[in-house]
Amino acid sequence: MTLTETRTDAVAPSASAAPRRQADAPALFEADDISIAFGGIKAVDGVTFDVAAGEIFAIVGPNGAGKSTIFNLISRIYEPTGGRLTFQGQDITNVPPHTIARRGIARTFQNIELFEHATVLDNLLIGRHCRAKPNIFAEMLFTPGVRRRELEHREAVEEVIDFLDLANYRDQRISGLPYGVRKVVELARALCARPKLLLLDEPASGLNTEETEEVAFWIDDIKNDLGITVIMIEHDMSLVSAVSNRVLALNNGRTLALGTPSEVQSNPAVIEAYLGGEAP
C-alpha cells in the first residue's frame, strides 16, 4: 500500500466525523485550499480549515509537515501559490504583511524573534506599534500629544505585564533573559497588539513540565478572560489535549485529520505519520 492511498483512505472518515464548528458561530478565520510551493516542494498543499471565534485550534504534525509555513502564510510573509485566506469576512490573501497586525492577528515565532538589544518594556511597546499613529514631526518635538499617547501605550502594556506576571523583568534587556522568560515576553508582545486572533508557534517548546502547565493556564485565560481566539502549533500532545477544542493534523503539507484531540490522536493515519508504522 502506498502512502498516498493511506492518506486518502484516512482523511475521508475522519473529516466526516470531525465536529464542524458550531453553525451559529461565524468563522473568525478561514483558510480555503491554501497551497505554497518552494520550487518543486509543496510545503502546504490544499489545506482547508476554519476557526470559530473563541476557539483554541491546534495544528500538529511531524517536523516539516508545513505547520509553521501555514503561520507564515497567514502573516503574509510567504506568498501563497493558491487558495484564499479570510479573516473576519475579509480576504487577506493579498494584503501587505504589515497590515496584518492592525487587522487583529498577532503571532509568536518558533525560534523566538524578540528585539534582543532592547528592554522587555521596549519590546512590549513595539508590540503596540499597530495601535500607534506615529507622526514623526510631533515625535521629534515630543509634543504633549505624543507624551499622552505614550502613557496610554504604557498603560496597555502594563496590563499585559500584570496578566503574564512579567513585572520583575520589565527593565531588563532581552539578551540577558533566560529562555523560558523570553517565551513569555514574546507572548506578551503579541498580546500588546490587542489581537483578535493569536498565532502561537510552539508555545511550549523547550519549556519544562511546570512551565508548560503554566502556558496551558495562560492560553485558557487568553481565551476566556481576553476573548482572544488562538491557533497554536504544538508538539506536546498533553498541552494540545488539555487546551484545544479542535486539532488539525498535517503531514507533508496535507491534511491528515481534523477533529477533537482524542479523535485525531486515535486516527490511524496520524499514528502512522508519527510512529512510521503500519496502521493497525
Place this chain on the structure above:
Amino acid sequence: MRILFKTSYLDDIRLFQHSGQVFWYGLLTVGLLLAPFVLGDFYVGELSYVFVLAIAGVGLMLLIGYTGLVSLGHGAFMAIGAYTNTYLITKGVPFLIAFPAAGLAALLAGVLIAVPANRMTGIYLAIATLAFSQIVEQLVIRWESVTRGFQGMPVPAPELFGHALARPWEFYYFCLAVLILVVLAAINLTRSPTGRAMVAIRDSEISAQSLGVNLVQYKTIAFALSAGITGLGGALLGHKMRFISPDAFNILLSIQLLLMVVVGGLGSIHGAILGAIFVGGLPQAIALMRDYLPPTIARTPGLEPGLFGVVMVSVVLFEPLGIYGRWLKIKAFFDYFPIYRRATFKRQRSYLKTERVR
C-alpha cells in the same frame, strides 16, 4: 549606587532619569557655554569641528546604530549639504533658508538611495552606499557650473539676521545650538513609536513586520532622516573649513563617520558624541604626540589613517560596545562595587537555534 524609585509612568519617559543626570548634563552645558571665554580661538575652532562631526554622527547613528542599516557613503550626504548650502548662499539666499534647504536636499537624496537600499541588507547595502558616494563625488567634480569642480568654492561665514558669524566663538555657539537641537530631536524620536520601530527593524525584521511595522516606510524614514541630519552637518563643515572642494568629501570622510559611530558605541546617542570627540580629537593628539615620538615614526606619512585603522580593529575586537559601552562598564563597576561581575555585559547564550533550524 542609586536606586530609582519610580512612581509614575512618566519616570520612564522623561529626558533625565534622576537629579544626578540633571546636575551632570547641566554642568556640561554650562562648561560648554563658558568654554569660549576660557579657551583660545584655536581650541574653540576645534570644539566646533567636534560639534559638526557629532551632528553628522547622530545622523549616521540613527541609521546604523538604531535601524541597523550600514552606510559607507555618508560623506556624500555631507557633500550634498555643504554644496547646496554654499551654492544657495552665493546665489544670495539668506543662510537661515539655505541651511535648512541643505538638510532638505540631503534628505531627498536619502529618500532616493532608500529605494534601492530597501531591497538590500548587510554588506550589499554597504557597497551600494559606497557606490552612491562615488557617484556623488563624480557629480561634484563634473558639475562645474554649480560646484566649480576641483577649483572648489569659498564658503562665506554664516549670516544670522544680518550679522555674520565670522569669529570662531560665534560659530561655536551656533554649532552648539544646532547640535543640542539635533540631539534632542534624536532622543525624542528614540523614545517614541518611530524610534522603537527602527530598533525593531534592527533586531528582527520579520517580527517587526508581523507587529505592523511597514519595513519599506521606516527604512526610508531612517535613511531620509539620517541623510538630512548629516546634510546639516555637512553644511556646517563647509562653514568650518571656509572652502569646499570634492576631495574634502571623499571616501575617507565616510569612513571617519563610520569609525565615529562604531568607536563611540553603536545604538546610543552618547556613542555618536563620544565618537565625534575621538575622531575630532585624534589628529590633535597625534600632532601633540609627534613632538615626543622618534622622527622615523612621527614623519611617516599616513600615520593618522593608520592609527584610525588600528583603533577601529581594536575596538571591534576588544570592545564591541565602543567607548560608551566601556563607560557603562566602568560605571557599573563602581555602582555594584565590590560585587561587579564581568559577565554582566556578556551576552547570554540562548539555545534557540540549535535544534530546529527551520
